Amino acid sequence: MRPFSRLSLRLLAFNLLLVFLPVAGLLYLDVYERRLLAAQERGMVQQGRVLAAALGGGSAIDPPAAAALLDRLDRRVESRLRVVDARGALLADSSRAAAPASVALQAVPDRMGGRPRSVRSTRDNLLYRFGAALYRLWEGRLVPLPPGREADSYYRTGRPLLGPEVRAALAGRYGAATRPSGAGQRGVTLYSAVPVRDAQGRVAGAVLVSQSTLRLRAALAGVRLGIFRVFLWSLLAAAVLSFLVAATLTRPLQRLADEARALTDRRGRLLGSFGGSARRDEIGDLARALEELTGRLARHLGFIESFAADVSHEFKNPLAAIRGATELLAEVEDPADRARFAALCLRELARMELLLAGLREITGIDAHLPAEPARTVDLKALVAELVEGLRVRDGGEGPRIVLAGREGPLLVRASPERLAQLLDNVLDNARSFSPPGGTVTVELALARNGARIRVDDQGPGVAAAHRERIFDRFFSHRPGGQKGQHAGLGLAIARAITEGYGGTIRAGDNPGGGARFEIWLPA
Numbered sequence: 471m472r473p474f475s476r477l478s479l480r481l482l483a484f485n486l487l488l489v490f491l492p493v494a495g496l497l498y499l500d501v502y503e504r505r506l507l508a509a510q511e512r513g514m515v516q517q518g519r520v521l522a523a524a525l526g527g528g529s530a531i532d533p534p535a536a537a538a539l540l541d542r543l544d545r546r547v548e549s550r551l552r553v554v555d556a557r558g559a560l561l562a563d564s565s566r567a568a569a570p571a572s573v574a575l576q577a578v579p580d581r582m583g584g585r586p587r588s589v590r591s592t593r594d595n596l597l598y599r600f601g602a603a604l605y606r607l608w609e610g611r612l613v614p615l616p617p618g619r620e621a622d623s624y625y626r627t628g629r630p631l632l633g634p635e636v637r638a639a640l641a642g643r644y645g646a647a648t649r650p651s652g653a654g655q656r657g658v659t660l661y662s663a664v665p666v667r668d669a670q671g672r673v674a675g676a677v678l679v680s681q682s683t684l685r686l687r688a689a690l691a692g693v694r695l696g697i698f699r700v701f702l703w704s705l706l707a708a709a710v711l712s713f714l715v716a717a718t719l720t721r722p723l724q725r726l727a728d729e730a731r732a733l734t735d736r737r738g739r740l741l742g743s744f745g746g747s748a749r750r751d752e753i754g755d756l757a758r759a760l761e762e763l764t765g766r767l768a769r770h771l772g773f774i775e776s777f778a779a780d781v782s783h784e785f786k787n788p789l790a791a792i793r794g795a796t797e798l799l800a801e802v803e804d805p806a807d808r809a810r811f812a813a814l815c816l817r818e819l820a821r822m823e824l825l826l827a828g829l830r831e832i833t834g835i836d837a838h839l840p841a842e843p844a845r846t847v848d849l850k851a852l853v854a855e856l857v858e859g860l861r862v863r864d865g866g867e868g869p870r871i872v873l874a875g876r877e878g879p880l881l882v883r884a885s886p887e888r889l890a891q892l893l894d895n896v897l898d899n900a901r902s903f904s905p906p907g908g909t910v911t912v913e914l915a916l917a918r919n920g921a922r923i924r925v926d927d928q929g930p931g932v933a934a935a936h937r938e939r940i941f942d943r944f945f946s947h948r949p950g951g952q953k954g955q956h957a958g959l960g961l962a963i964a965r966a967i968t969e970g971y972g973g974t975i976r977a978g979d980n981p982g983g984g985a986r987f988e989i990w991l992p993a
Contacts, residue, residue, distance in 0.1 A: 499693060506686045511646070511660055514549050518664035518679040521551055526666045531555060531675045536562035549681040553666070556640060556675055558630035631678060639663035639676035657683045722753045726760065733764065740768055773836075777943065784825055784944050788818035825944075828959030832943065832966055839888065839970040847886050848879040849921050849991075850914055856893055857912065860901070869904035869927075871897070875914035880921050882991045884971050892967040895960040896925050896975075896987050903929030903985065916993070920973070923989040926980040937977045941965040964989075 524539060525531055536553045540562050543551070551564040625631055635645030645663035661680045668674040729744050743764035747757035795811040795818075802808055857871045882889070900910045908928040915922045932940060939945050946958035968975040973991040980986040 499690070499697065502693065503686070503690055506689060507660070507683070510681060510683070510686060511662060514660060514662045514679040514681055515644070515664065517547055517549055517551065518662055518677045521553075521679075522664045522666045522677045525553065525677070526674065527669055528674075529668055531561055531666060533561040540564040548685070549679045552631065552678040552680070554631045554636060554676050554678060556673060558632040558636055558640070560631055561675065633661065633663075635661050635663040636676055636678055639665045639678075640673055641665075642673050651682050651684075657687045659683070719753065722747065722749070722757065726757060730760075740764070740771055743768060777833075780943050781825075781829060785822065788822050788825075791815075791818045825959075828963070832959060832963050835888070835963060835966045835970060839885075839967065842885045842888065844884050845886070846881050846883055847889055849882055849889070849923065850876065850878070850880045852886060852889055853893060853912055853914065853923070856890060856897065860897065869901050869906075869908040869910050871901075872909055872911045873914075874911060875924075876916065880914050880916070882921050882971075882993060884991070888967050888970075892964050892989070893923070895964045896989065899960055900925050900927035900929075900985070900987070903927050905929065917990065920990050920992045923991075925987045925989075926982070926984060928980070928982070928984040930985075931979055931983070932977045932985045940977060941975070 521539070525536055531553060533553075540551055540553075543564060547564070549564075551562075552560060553562040555561055625633065633645075633647060635647040638645030642665050644665075645661075647661040648658050649661065651657045651659045659680050659682045661678065664677045664679070665673045666675045666677060726744065729742075733742060733744075734740055744757060744760040746761040747754040749757070792815050795814045799808055799811045802811070854873060857873050860868070860871060897910065897912070904910055904927045910928075911924075911926040913924040913926075915924075936945075941961050941964075942958075943962045944958040945962075965975050968989055968991065971991055973989065975987065975989045978986045978988065
């Protein structure tokens with residue numbers, strides 16, 4: 471598997487773009503709002519402290535001086551500043567000297583430096599209204615409603631300003647409160663109260679600083695609109711990426727499915743093969759694997775068809791001979807002729823039995839070799855046992871067999887019985903072609919991360935035109951007409967076993983004269 475394949479990277483980009491960006495923005499929005507509120511409150515407290523310091527230090531707060539100070543501030547502050555005495559009576563109010571903050575803050579400068587943008591213009595945006603409707607639907611169903619806050623109807627004209635935050639300031643502490651802004655606005659107003667002390671350090675009054683969150687709401691509305699735009703663009707990009715991914719996945723897979731449906735006819739015969747692919751991802755690997763699979767299947771079906779034709783051809787001659795001999799047996803009266811025809815029938819029957827045994831062996835190898843248990847085998851020890859067995863069986867009359875090559879074990883993984891069958895067939899072929907008194911040399915060596923076995927004889931050799939055909943079924947070429955009891959399957963069985971274990975076998979010339987068979991098996 472490829473941990474960073476192209477398809478994996480495409481799917482990863484799709485998931486990150488669809489989920490990470492909008493979710494990260496939404497998660498950061500609450501942090502951003504809390505930071506804005508904290509910054510606004512710090513600014514209000516700083517303004518209150520500066521004003522309290524300017525008004526304090528005397529025996530009492532001078533109302534005309536306080537009003538004149540607020541008048542000089544004009545529009546330099548965005549908060550509403552009020553000064554009260556020790557009983558909460560209003561002494562001065564910045565809203566009497568300048569336009570109310572609620573009016574001054576209706577237009578909020580665009581953060582990108584463009585024309586002023588109001589809260590209402592942002593909220594009237596069609597995209598914003600659509601997103602707000604979705605959010606209200608989610609909030610109404612999944613999020614519990616927040617607890618109600620104290621309304622801003624507490625500070626009415628002509629009444630003392632004795633809210634909880636003012637009482638805390640008159641007691642010498644810092645006071646704060648949050649109330650709905652009212653007047654049809656959905657925002658809130660922050661209140662901060664700071665004590666004003668006289669020359670003796672006693673609390674002579676308080677400075678009440680209030681500021682609507684209208685500017686903050688405008689900033690948050692812009693951020694929400696921006697996040698919603700990012701979310702919609704992410705969805706659009708995800709849709710495009712999904713289409714591209716689907717195109718790169720479904721089209722090649724559909725092509726493979728079409729090729730698979732057209733691969734065979736109604737009778738199951740193979741009509742073609744998969745076309746493969748030049749892609750360098752998993753789908754390309756699949757297409758090439760299917761192409762290789764159909765190639766192997768086609769070769770196997772060709773093997774079966776040619777096998778049936780070869781069997782039919784090989785059995786036709788002995789059957790014809792038996793039929794002719796049996797017909798003549800019914801006509802001749804001479805005992806010698808009848809014995810000759812009967813011997814011919816027996817000889818052809820023995821030939822057919824030899825063919826059937828070889829066919830059963832080669833089909834068994836083809837069907838059962840992959841499932842047979844394999845274990846580590848020392849080729850040197852196995853060949854030594856086979857050579858010794860052949861010497862005992864021949865009784866010293868056959869060709870001499872010489873074992874040469876590597877010292878020490880030479881290990882492969884296979885079935886010992888199949889390896890013995892492979893080597894026995896190759897050695898039997900070499901011995902059958904060797905002249906009387908000749909020598910068959912078996913050499914073992916390491917080669918190409920595997921085991922190499924060379925079998926050299928001193929016979930007539932193998933013609934170049936027959937070096938591939940001698941491994942075909944039922945092919946037997948023996949110069950001088952030496953047929954013998956050979957079905958032409960020994961070398962075919964040897965090649966089937968060798969290739970079944972991932973090895974190779976080939977024929978060539980022995981430099982000293984004769985034939986050389988070279989077998990390579992993976993170590």
